[in-house]
Amino acid sequence: xxxxxxxxxxxxxxxxxxxxxxxxxxxxxxxxxxxxxxxxxxxxxxxxxxxxxxxxxxxxxxxxxxxxxxxxxxxxxxxxxxxxxxxxxxxxxxxxxxxxxxxxxxxxxxxxxxxxxxxxxxxxxxxxxxxxxxxxxxxxxxxxxxxxxxxxxxxxxxxxxxxxxxxxxxxxxxxxxxxxxxxxxxxxxxxxxxxxxxxxxxxxxxxxxxxxxxxxxxxxxxxxxxxxxxxxxxxxxxxxxxxxxxxxxxxxxxxxxxxxxxxxxxxxxxxxxxxxxxxxxxxxxxxxxxxxxxxxxxxxxxxxxxxxxxxxxxxxxxxxxxxxxxxxxxxxxxxxx
Amino acid sequence: xxxxxxxxxxxxxxxxxxxxxxxxxxxxxxxxxxxxxxxxxxxxxxxxxxxxxxxxxxxxxxxxxxxxxxxxxxxxxxxxxxxxxxxxxxxxxxxxxxxxxxxxxxxxxxxxxxxxxxxxxxxxxxxxxxxxxxxxxxxxxxxxxxxxxxxxxxxxxxxxxxxxxxxxxxxxxxxxxxxxxxxxxxxxxxxxxxxxxxxxxxxxxxxxxxxxxxxxxxxxxxx
Numbered sequence: 001x002x003x004x005x006x007x008x009x010x011x012x013x014x015x016x017x018x019x020x021x022x023x024x025x026x027x028x029x030x031x032x033x034x035x036x037x038x039x040x041x042x043x044x045x046x047x048x049x050x051x052x053x054x055x056x057x058x059x060x061x062x063x064x065x066x067x068x069x070x071x072x073x074x075x076x077x078x079x080x081x082x083x084x085x086x087x088x089x090x091x092x093x094x095x096x097x098x099x100x101x102x103x104x105x106x107x108x109x110x111x112x113x114x115x116x117x118x119x120x121x122x123x124x125x126x127x128x129x130x131x132x133x134x135x136x137x138x139x140x141x142x143x144x145x146x147x148x149x150x151x152x153x154x155x156x157x158x159x160x161x162x163x164x165x166x167x168x169x170x171x172x173x174x175x176x177x178x179x180x181x182x183x184x185x186x187x188x189x190x191x192x193x194x195x196x197x198x199x200x201x202x203x204x205x206x207x208x209x210x211x212x213x214x215x216x217x218x219x220x221x222x223x224x225x226x227x228x229x230x231x232x233x234x235x236x237x238x239x240x241x242x243x244x245x246x247x248x249x250x251x252x253x254x255x256x257x258x259x260x261x262x263x264x265x266x267x268x269x270x271x272x273x274x275x276x277x278x279x280x281x282x283x284x285x286x287x288x289x290x291x292x293x294x295x296x297x298x299x300x301x302x303x304x305x306x307x308x309x310x311x312x313x314x315x316x317x318x319x320x321x322x323x324x325x326x327x328x329x330x331x332x333x334x335x336x337x
Numbered sequence: 338x339x340x341x342x343x344x345x346x347x348x349x350x351x352x353x354x355x356x357x358x359x360x361x362x363x364x365x366x367x368x369x370x371x372x373x374x375x376x377x378x379x380x381x382x383x384x385x386x387x388x389x390x391x392x393x394x395x396x397x398x399x400x401x402x403x404x405x406x407x408x409x410x411x412x413x414x415x416x417x418x419x420x421x422x423x424x425x426x427x428x429x430x431x432x433x434x435x436x437x438x439x440x441x442x443x444x445x446x447x448x449x450x451x452x453x454x455x456x457x458x459x460x461x462x463x464x465x466x467x468x469x470x471x472x473x474x475x476x477x478x479x480x481x482x483x484x485x486x487x488x489x490x491x492x493x494x495x496x497x498x499x500x501x502x503x504x505x506x507x508x509x510x511x512x513x514x515x516x517x518x519x520x521x522x523x524x525x526x527x528x529x530x531x532x533x534x535x536x537x538x539x540x541x542x543x544x545x546x547x548x549x550x551x552x553x554x555x556x557x558x559x560x
Contacts, residue, residue: 052468082470092465096483096559105479109471137559153469163468 001161001193002028002051007060008217009046020046021057022217028210030160033187033194035204035225037240038214044197047214048163051195052084053077065160082110085154085192089166091146093138099125099149100134106156124152128182144175151182155190162186164196168203180206201240205229205297213237226297230267231329247306249290254334259310261290261334264323266303275326276305283319285311306333344530351518352534358432358513359542362504365432366439367497370447377403377444378451379477387460389467389476403445411442411503415510422510435512439503443496450492454485487558494550498543515539 009021021043028034038044049055051062053069061070064084072080093102103121112120125131128148138146147167154162164183168176184207187194198204204211204225212222213236221228221237229245232238242248247263254261264276280287292305309316323330345352377399383389384396409417415438422429422437458481466480482489505516515535523532 054464054468078470078472080470081468084468086465086468088461088465090459090461092459092461094462094466094480094483096486097479105466105471105475106469108479109469109475139560150465153465157470 001030001065002026002195003061003063004028004047004051005061005063007047007050007057007062009043009050009055010058019043019217020055021050023060024214024217024219025060026212026219026222028193028195030193031187031191032209033184033196033207035208035211036195036197036214036219037199037201037204037211038197039199042214043217044214045165046217048165048195048197051161051163052081052086054086082157083159084161084163085157085159086163086165087147087150087154087167089169091138091143091150091170093146093149093153095138098135098137099130099141102138102149103152103156106153110157112157120156124156127155127186128152142175143171144179147171147175147179148182151179151186155186155192158190159192161193161195164194164198166198167196169198169200176200176203177206183207201244205244205295209298213240226267226300226302229295229297230265230302245293245295245304247291247293247304249306253290257288257290257308257334259286259288259308260316260332261306261308262320263331263333264303264305264307265329265331266301266305267327267329268300268302275323275328276307278326279319279322282322283311283315285309285315285319340533341530344528345534348522348531352515352538355513355515355518355535356538358517359501359504359515361432362436362439362507362512362514363497363500365436366443366500366504367493369436369440370443370496370500371493373440374444374447375451378448379455379481381448381452382455382481383473383477389463390473399448403448406441406445407449411438412506412509414438414442415506419510430511432507432513435504435507435510435514438510439500439507442503443500446499447492447496450495451485451489454488454492455481457488458484487554490550490554490557494547494554497546497550501539501543501546515542 004024004026007021007024011018011020024047036044036047046055050057051064057070061068063069064080067080069077069080094105097105100121103124104117107117107120125134128151130145130148130152133141133145138149141149168179171179180203183194186192196203208225210223211225211228212219213234214220215236221234228237229241232241266275276287288308290306290308294301294303309319320330381396381399384392418438418441419429422434425437426434428434462484463476463480466476504512504514505520507514508517508520515538519532519535522528523535
């Protein structure tokens with residue numbers, strides 16, 4: 001649905017040229033939710049704003065639905081934008097217009113006949129659960145409600161793509177969750193492709209199918225969200241993951257352990273605890289759980305356990321090999337004494 | 338010193354005429370400022386860097402012309418525009434004639450006020466409208482003007498009050514008006530009564546306009 005090819009964006013400032021996006025190529029498939037994570041300044045905001053050409057790329061191309069947007073200007077670009085919805089961290093509603101008028105604004109941009117605007121506004125308000133706020137001004141709404149209006153406005157012209165620019169970053173955790181559920185729901189019902197940027201890894205964990213990690217304007221890691229959570233390659237990705245799935249065992253506890261410390265990871269439907277107990281029965285080693293949890297990512301379980309194995313070196317080694325044979329990913333964190 | 342009430346009664350018809358002349362001058366020049374200055378101010382804003390109709394040359398030319406007119410002291414503008422006034426109104430005396438110079442001064446003044454008011458709008462709101470696929474005209478009509486409504490009304494108030502001050506100078510070219518009355522009787526003839534009466538009228542007028550402006554701005558703002 002979206003092809004980004006060798007896209008770069010640089011800015012001219014008083015202090016010289018600043019690179020926002022540096023040679024990024026990405027493909028977002030139809031109907032998927034694609035998350036781009038990175039700290040502020042990583043270039044993710046520039047990148048998403050290049051997708052609908054709010055910022056014109058310095059180099060490279062962006063195609064949405066097979067159409068190269070970088071070739072368009074003026075009226076052609078405006079028409080293309082009707083089919084690319086966008087929501088923002090600070091909502092950006094017209095403060096002097098009611099909820100219904102804000103949504104109608106988008107419909108009028110597409111030249112919707114006035115007779116059809118009313119019913120369509122009602123339909124959209126129903127979709128985002130704000131039927132009772134029709135005639136209210138944005139100032140009287142909560143953050144979550146404002147974002148729902150933003151979503152209704154973005155979806156007004158039945159776009160193929162929805163861009164979310166830090167859409168939940170100004171919201172509290174509960175509201176964030178409800179907005180994410182709404183996005184997921186919309187994604188499923190309308191088969192709309194969603195690209196979102198965020199610095200919150202839980203957003204990605206909650207709703208994304210695939211993800212990319214950005215740093216210094218570049219994409220440093222990209223792939224299926226589940227796979228990346230199971231096996232992050234870069235230090236930055238690990239850092240992001242540890243913000244939602246943390247398996248840090250306190251130093252004090254580790255000092256007291258004299259066995260081998262291992263981190264065991266079970267993907268998918270494998271019953272992790274069962275395998276560990278099998279191992280403990282098969283090999284003459286003792287095991288202590290230091291940490292453990294089963295996370296559900298894209299509704300698939302991901303089991304991660306940190307444990308101390310005590311026993312003869314050879315036995316511990318055999319036990320680890322056994323776990324690996326049973327499809328666990330084992331990482332030895334400390335070889336013990 | 339002291340107010341002679343009989344003087345006021347004597348000159349009351351003249352005060353009324355002067356008041357009417359002031360209203361004519363302000364009405365005409367404000368009308369022209371709105372009709373010409375508003376689009377000019379919008380143009381100044383939307384052709385600026387990073388906005389949806391960015392056009393550096395249009396922006397610089399308008400900005401330059403606006404600055405030139407605004408640099409000229411009004412009294413000089415008043416005299417310099419006598420030929421233009423003659424050409425447009427067929428005369429150089431009276432409130433309608435004075436309105437030509439007042440309008441010329443008011444246009445760039447109001448244009449800058451409009452530009453400043455628009456600059457205060459959150460850029461994100463404009464960007465969201467661009468992202469939605471709105472036409473430039475829709476953005477002006479449904480985003481810029483409504484969002485700047487309150488500050489535009491404050492700007493109109495400011496313009497009217499400045500025009501009242503300027504219109505006092507219109508007496509120089511025989512424009513008439515309250516200010517002219519104050520200068521002719523009060524200043525040149527040391528007629529304190531007329532001076533005080535006219536000044537009081539001006540004070541009341543300015544207060545009323547300011548209050549009406551503040552009230553309307555507040556009433557219309559939905560934030």
